[in-house]
Amino acid sequence: MENFTYKDFTLQWHITHRCNLRCKHCYQEDYSAFEDIDKIKPVLSQYSELIKQYNCIGRLNITGGEPLTHPGLYDLLDLARLKGMRTGVLTNGTLLGEWEARRLKACGVDYVQISLDGMEKVHDNIRGKGSFDRAVNGICALKAQGIFTSVSFTVQNNNIGELKKLASFCYILGADKLWFDRVVIPSQEDSENLSVPAENYWKLLKTAARLNKKGRVFCGRSLQFIPCRDKLIYHCSAGENLLIVLANGDVMPCRRLPYVIGNVKETDLLTLHQSSPVMKQLRAVGIPEGCRECKYSTLCRGGSKCIAAAKTGRFDIPDPDCMLSKR
Numbered sequence: 001m002e003n004f005t006y007k008d009f010t011l012q013w014h015i016t017h018r019c020n021l022r023c024k025h026c027y028q029e030d031y032s033a034f035e036d037i038d039k040i041k042p043v044l045s046q047y048s049e050l051i052k053q054y055n056c057i058g059r060l061n062i063t064g065g066e067p068l069t070h071p072g073l074y075d076l077l078d079l080a081r082l083k084g085m086r087t088g089v090l091t092n093g094t095l096l097g098e099w100e101a102r103r104l105k106a107c108g109v110d111y112v113q114i115s116l117d118g119m120e121k122v123h124d125n126i127r128g129k130g131s132f133d134r135a136v137n138g139i140c141a142l143k144a145q146g147i148f149t150s151v152s153f154t155v156q157n158n159n160i161g162e163l164k165k166l167a168s169f170c171y172i173l174g175a176d177k178l179w180f181d182r183v184v185i186p187s188q189e190d191s192e193n194l195s196v197p198a199e200n201y202w203k204l205l206k207t208a209a210r211l212n213k214k215g216r217v218f219c220g221r222s223l224q225f226i227p228c229r230d231k232l233i234y235h236c237s238a239g240e241n242l243l244i245v246l247a248n249g250d251v252m253p254c255r256r257l258p259y260v261i262g263n264v265k266e267t268d269l270l271t272l273h274q275s276s277p278v279m280k281q282l283r284a285v286g287i288p289e290g291c292r293e294c295k296y297s298t299l300c301r302g303g304s305k306c307i308a309a310a311k312t313g314r315f316d317i318p319d320p321d322c323m324l325s326k327r
């Protein structure tokens with residue numbers, strides 16, 4: 001039996017796949033999955049049991065699709081708080097006005113994340129006309145309630161030049177944090193417009209490092225610590241203290257890895273976490289071979305498995321965007 005010692009454990013729960021937008025890069029194929037709150041509530045009990053067994057902090061991130069399209073959102077957040085979990089909501093922000101922000105405040109959410117994929121023209125090109133203005137209004141509504149608000153920027157080939165402008169904009173807006181990560185496109189799909197070549201990402205990391213020094217951009221994701229020389233070194237949690245539940249109950253190790261390891265209607269989260277063969281394989285990767293001579297290897301442990309899987313079909317090799325690994 002493996003020994004599991006975690007300080008915290010994150011559940012990213014996609015409570016519905018319904019969404020009012022159709023972003024170009026979105027990894028969802030289905031936009032209809034939806035079940036009433038009473039049908040999905042057992043997920044919370046399973047998660048509660050898991051964090052009790054691991055004696056760690058529960059971090060519940062509710063998302064979608066668009067989580068604000070689910071009428072049960074606030075009840076789920078209230079329930080999670082009663083169970084002692086930390087809660088966050090990941091949203092596109094376009095349905096978030098003063099009433100919703102007040103309601104989220106009353107639920108005691110620890111933070112809300114809103115996606116901005118560039119300034120207006122670029123963002124609207126990816127997410128649809130008018131979505132930038134509505135998301136910005138959402139950020140303002142959250143800040144008016146004093147809710148910690150982070151902005152998520154998904155780096156794609158068609159928006160890679162936007163980070164600098166977006167950083168200044170988010171600073172003026174009063175957002176608490178701007179973070180970014182790479183788009184993940186399955187290798188079999190036509191990815192020319194979206195997938196970011198390694199050289200371009202490396203250049204972006206240097207820009208991000210300069211912005212990080214001014215406190216404008218958070219550089220806490222895989223590989224981002226290298227030019228930033230940040231003390232915080234992130235490592236990919238796939239297989240470890242992270243699980244994803246989709247709106248139909250399917251469970252994944254990470255939303256960006258293409259594996260379904262079971263369904264909560266048949267097997268509970270704790271059993272899936274401990275016994276799923278895919279979870280065991282992910283945990284067994286440790287430090288991939290091409291990373292062993294790297295001075296960051298024990299902390300970074302090979303970068304992002306989702307990027308490796310999307311670009312090469314394998315998750316047990318170094319992150320293909322890392323210039324320090326031996327390939």
Ligand SMILES: C[S@@+](CC[C@H](N)C(=O)[O-])C[C@H]1O[C@@H](n2cnc3c(N)ncnc32)[C@H](O)[C@@H]1O
Nearest residue numbers: 025026027064065090091092115152154183184
């Ligand atoms: C699936 S969305 C759900 C929340 C909300 N609908 C939104 O767009 O923010 C959560 C995050 O996943 C990102 N995302 C969607 N498809 C992705 C992909 N193929 N690769 C990487 N991130 C992706 C979105 O940009 C967003 O920041």
Ligand code: SF4
Nearest residue numbers: 019021023026065092
């Ligand atoms: S708003 Fe989020 S869930 Fe909806 S299409 Fe865009 S990325 Fe996908």
Ligand code: SF4
Nearest residue numbers: 291294300302303322
């Ligand atoms: S060589 Fe491997 S361990 Fe080192 S920074 Fe790159 S991906 Fe991380």
